[in-house]
Amino acid sequence: MGKVTGFMEYGRLEEGYAPVKTRLKNWKEFVIGLSAADSKTQAARCMDCGTPFCHNGCPINNVIPDFNDLIYREQWRQALEVLHSTNNFPEFTGRVCPAPCEAACTLNVNDDAVGIKSIEHAIIDRGWMEGWIQPQAATHKTGKKVAVVGSGPAGLAAAQQLARAGHEVTVFEKNSRIGGLLRYGIPDFKMEKSHIDRRVEQMKAEGVTFRTQTLVGALPKEGPGAKVTNDATVVVSPEQLQAEFDAVLLTGGAETPRDLPAPGRDLAGIHFAMEFLPQQNKVNAGDKLKDQLRAEGQHVVVIGGGDTGSDCVGTSNRHGAASVTQFELMPQPPQVENRPLTWPYWPLKLRTSSSHDEGCERVFSIATKSFNPGTGKDKGRIKSLTTVQLEWQGSKFKEVPGTEKEWPADLVLLAMGFTAPLQTVLDSFGVARDARGNAAAAPDGAQAYATTVPGVFVAGDMRRGQSLVVWAIREGRQAAAAIHASLVGGGAAA
Template sequence: MGKVTGFLEYERLEEGYEPVEKRVKNYKEFVIGLKADDSKVQAARCMDCGTPFCNNGCPVNNIIPDFNDLVYRGDWQNAITILHSTNNFPEFTGRICPAPCEAACTLNVNDDAVGIKSIEHAIIDRAWEEGWVVPQPPKVKTGKKIAVVGSGPAGMAAAQQLARAGHAVTLFEKNDRVGGLLRYGIPDFKMEKTHIDRRVKQMEAEGVVFRTGVLVGEWPKDGPASKVTNWAKESISADQLKAEFDAVLLTGGSEQSRDLPVPGRDLDGIHFAMEFLPQQNKLNAGDKLKGQLRADGKNVIVIGGGDTGSDCVGTSNRHGAVSVTQFEVMPQPPVEENRPLTWPYWPLKLRTSSSHEEGCSREFAISTKEFIGEKGRVTGLKTVHVEFKDGKLVDIPGTEKEYKADLVLLAMGFVNPVATVLDAFGVEKDGRGNAKAGVDEVGGYKTNVAKVFVAGDMRRGQSLVVWAIREGRQAARAVDEFLMGATTLPR
């Protein structure tokens, strides 16, 4: 693949970043992608390893050795054809996917993995620049109508596949713009929303109808679920969708944030990450908001050590926070993974994001016991360090500490989809509150309700964008087969 001895001759080359002092002054993307020659050299490192574990490490099963080889040979147009054959939106994954394919790279056993993500990024950006990404409208219409509920990556992928199969697809989104958590959960400095907008134009040319600001079912008026960002202007019932469409595919996100019910939780200044992040994205899009949650001039505590917490760190730094501290209840992982033990699986190791590098203190094995405040507003919190003992996290006596906090952001993940959509359709749920549906080849993604299917986070729980795209594609195949008796859509 590529140059036979390339992995011996060339080192891994990382994508570059704009300097911190420059990038924190705006919300633009700051990753500097590989140039064509550098991409060729990186692709040359791909080994003829016999069994490409990277393919299986990638949830959409990208045909990675093939597009690496094509990039090495300078055949970029065929490279994007190969990439698009498995992934509808490589500009999304090429920017925000954590790249499990690289963890599975054979070269990663005892060396630095091939920069697969950077090559994917380079291929799709080149394809847009060259005008190779064009609408693919169907040659024949089936006369079947399908409703897709939720316009995140799962819904977009499913809608595009179904439209290309000749079905009349209407995609419903409760928010005012398409994209789901891609639009309002991912900061613009990680992925600018123009990438979503041009895909929407492509999909419209392929026949997909987008209806934004439409709420399916009844939205809760109080409780934690009501804090999920929502700009719906009209509603439609589940019964209406089932009556008007031949099939319904539910692809909403896992939006119910995990709460922290400790004393003082009701103080002002404590918010879910998904109250904080979407507001900045709306302002970046040109909207006007009253009472935006801002971190400027504040001591910010972010509770949760994952990607959402990192996004809160980066946004707080751009607001001009005085300090940003991120808490993680789990112990600090090792800087380097035990490769012989973990390869080709996703390893547990310390990951430092670009947002952390912009300014952030990180505390591990720490638990928040109480929020404290004055005059109804949070001023700090009480913590204790924890350790595993007999399989449980227990407090370590003598490690109690108070932290100053003017703004606390809860970024501890999402537990399940907001139940009202599933309840409106009468969909059976599993023990975690997700829609119950299998992924078998026959009857896959089908719920207990006639002609209602489900995919993405709403079925599997909180997960990666690349998993959402995979589920959307596979669910589209299941819906097509249900309607037509057979399908030619790829899995």
């Protein structure tokens, strides 16, 4: 694979970033991808390792050594075909996937992994630039109709696979634009939405119908899930879908955010991340919003140390926040992972995002005790919060006496993950749930991805819980294969 001795001759090449001062002035992507020559050099590092653990590290089982070898041999179009054989949307994963394939790279045992993600990024961007990516409309129609509810990566991947297999596919989306959390949860500086738009145009040419601002089922009227983005002007009942379509696939995601019921939680100025992030994406797209949540001039505290919290940090910095602090309940991970212990699995180590580099104080092993109001005209607003440091004792956290601290906070963003899909949607279809509140569905076999309701399938975060874009694509492809088999028998749509 690649050059036989390449892994000994060449070091890892990282993609570049635009300077912080430059990128904070706009909402554009700022990653500088590898050149064709650097991509070839990086691909040359791929080892003839016999057992490519990167295959299993990648949830969609990208054929990584093969496209690396093709890039080393400068056969870009063939590399694109190999990449597309397992991944419908490499432009999404090449930008926002954390690259578990690289953690599993054999070279990563005692060296720096091959830059698989950067090579994937280079392949797909060149494919679009050269005009190699064209609609692949089915040559034979099955006469079967499938409804896909939700237009995130799982729904889009399933819809494309099913349309290419000859089914008539309609995607229902409650918001005004297609993309789900790709559209409304990921900031534009990480992934510009033009990447979604051109895939939607490709899928339309392949026969997929998109119905936006259409809510299927119901949303909760109160509680955390009541604040999800929803531009729907039309409501369609599950009974209508089941009568009109031969199969229904639910890919609505896990949209119920985890709350923090500390004293003072009802103060103004405390918001879920998914109240904050979608607003800026909508403004970037040209929408006019009344009373947009803005961070300029404010002391911002982000509670939650994951990717969503990092996105809140980057967005707050672009707004011009006075300060940004990010809290994480868990202890600070080590700077370098214990490779002999963790390889080829995803390692525990400190991960510093580009947003953190733009300006952020990160605090670990910390818990919020209370949200504190201001006085006078700010009596009903958050002005500070009180925290305590934690330490791990036995099997649970213990508060460290004497470590209470008050932090200034004009805007608090809760980014602690998501607990489950919106139950009202599942309940409206009568779908059974598992112990975690996700839709119960068969994991494999002849009934894979089928729910307890005949003809209704489920995929993505709604089935497995909150996860990665790449897992959603995998689920969408496999659910499409299961639906195809149930409708026409035999071969899969994947």
